[in-house]
Amino acid sequence: xxxxxxxxxxxxxxxxxxxxxxxxxxxxxxxxxxxxxxxxxxxxxxxxxxxxxxxxxxxxxxxxxxxxxxxxxxxxxxxxxxxxxxxxxxxxxxxxxxxxxxxxxxxxxxxxxxxxxxxxxxxxxxxxxxxxxxxxxxxxxxxxxxxxxxxxxxxxxxxxxxxxxxxxxxxxxxxxxxxxxxxxxxxxxxxxxxxxxxxxxxxxxxxxxxxxxxxxxxxxxxxxxxxxxxxxxxxxxxxxxxxxxxxxxxxxxxxxxxxxxxxxxxxxxxxxxxxxxxxxxxxxxxxxxxxxxxxxxxxxxxxxxxxxxxxxxxxxxxxxxxxxxxxxxxxxxxxxxxxxxxxxxxxxxxxxxxxxxxxxxxxxxxxxxxxxxxxxxxxxxxxxxxxxxxxxxxxx
Numbered sequence: 001x002x003x004x005x006x007x008x009x010x011x012x013x014x015x016x017x018x019x020x021x022x023x024x025x026x027x028x029x030x031x032x033x034x035x036x037x038x039x040x041x042x043x044x045x046x047x048x049x050x051x052x053x054x055x056x057x058x059x060x061x062x063x064x065x066x067x068x069x070x071x072x073x074x075x076x077x078x079x080x081x082x083x084x085x086x087x088x089x090x091x092x093x094x095x096x097x098x099x100x101x102x103x104x105x106x107x108x109x110x111x112x113x114x115x116x117x118x119x120x121x122x123x124x125x126x127x128x129x130x131x132x133x134x135x136x137x138x139x140x141x142x143x144x145x146x147x148x149x150x151x152x153x154x155x156x157x158x159x160x161x162x163x164x165x166x167x168x169x170x171x172x173x174x175x176x177x178x179x180x181x182x183x184x185x186x187x188x189x190x191x192x193x194x195x196x197x198x199x200x201x202x203x204x205x206x207x208x209x210x211x212x213x214x215x216x217x218x219x220x221x222x223x224x225x226x227x228x229x230x231x232x233x234x235x236x237x238x239x240x241x242x243x244x245x246x247x248x249x250x251x252x253x254x255x256x257x258x259x260x261x262x263x264x265x266x267x268x269x270x271x272x273x274x275x276x277x278x279x280x281x282x283x284x285x286x287x288x289x290x291x292x293x294x295x296x297x298x299x300x301x302x303x304x305x306x307x308x309x310x311x312x313x314x315x316x317x318x319x320x321x322x323x324x325x326x327x328x329x330x331x332x333x334x335x336x337x338x339x340x341x342x343x344x345x346x347x348x349x350x351x352x353x354x355x356x357x358x359x360x361x362x363x364x365x366x367x368x369x370x371x372x373x374x375x376x377x378x379x380x381x382x383x384x385x386x387x388x389x390x391x392x393x394x395x396x
Contacts, residue, residue, distance in 0.1 A: 084380030087214030142384030190383030192219025261315030316351025338373035
């Protein structure tokens with residue numbers, strides 16, 4: 001299979017490729033309706049893209065009167081690899097050029113095992129997807145990691161829950177191993193891009209995507225583009241002060257939101273409650289498995305356990321207080337809540353909504369939906385494929 005070597009020659013070609021990625025096959029006439037080019041100039045740019053092999057003719061388009069034109073689509077053999085590395089698991093997927101998932105694998109993994117061990121597993125999972133016949137090779141790969149990333153270089157910087165990763169050349173190392181271009185970003189930015197491409201944020205230009213998992217982060221989308229800040233650390237809301245002089249946090253400070261409500265904090269609080277005899281349900285689960293997780297708290301809450309429900313509400317209230325400040329500052333059109341802790345469902349969502357609607361100005365919250373993400377664990381891998389396609393569908 002020919003791997004992708006061509007890149008769009010100019011901004012018009014890049015715009016055409018992204019339109020075909022996001023909207024699927026289109027006729028020349030339909031493309032002309034959406035891009036500011038004369039018919040003759042559009043024909044030149046489409047013909048040049050056809051010559052590169054990045055797009056192909058795809059049958060006759062529906063008639064709009066006069067001679068019928070051909071549909072144009074992205075080359076069907078293009079393949080992207082999406083990798084979403086979480087604190088406790090890895091998702092790897094292969095997509096086509098329209099970012100449809102063709103194959104997806106999830107495996108447990110502790111990010112604290114370090115980059116060498118983690119990437120050995122990533123490469124093994126990618127090889128397994130290739131061996132299943134989904135791809136002979138990859139035209140590009142997007143990688144998400146659960147910590148701050150210096151975006152231009154694709155390098156994690158002092159990630160609190162990723163010992164051994166500081167300064168590791170993720171993009172360079174994986175590009176050599178996979179034999180294709182690689183882009184790296186924080187995992188919550190990729191979740192936001194995934195929900196924007198195929199999820200609940202499809203028609204929203206300005207929104208916040210809050211990921212509550214082992215840690216807490218926020219993807220900030222402004223005018224349809226992820227806002228990363230000057231150094232790539234925008235949205236690190238897990239380390240906003242939530243409780244003055246509160247619990248110590250992995251970042252070295254005290255009272256951070258993440259120290260008081262995240263997957264890890266919730267598991268710790270649930271274990272304490274069980275040991276103190278505050279919840280028979282949690283105590284039973286602790287005795288059975290020897291440990292507790294956010295999944296156990298969700299199950300206990302679903303069974304009506306008052307302590308589990310209170311833990312969720314308290315965490316939702318603290319998270320909602322932080323989000324309320326963000327809403328007042330940013331005035332988004334949507335807030336998406338995602339990540340592993342969203343298994344806590346509508347009890348969590350109700351607590352967050354209550355705080356945001358109570359504390360933010362009516363002008364900011366009057367028409368503000370606060371919703372759970374639609375895509376679950378596939379949001380990150382779709383976002384990762386979107387990240388690398390954004391890079392490849394830009395002028396070289």
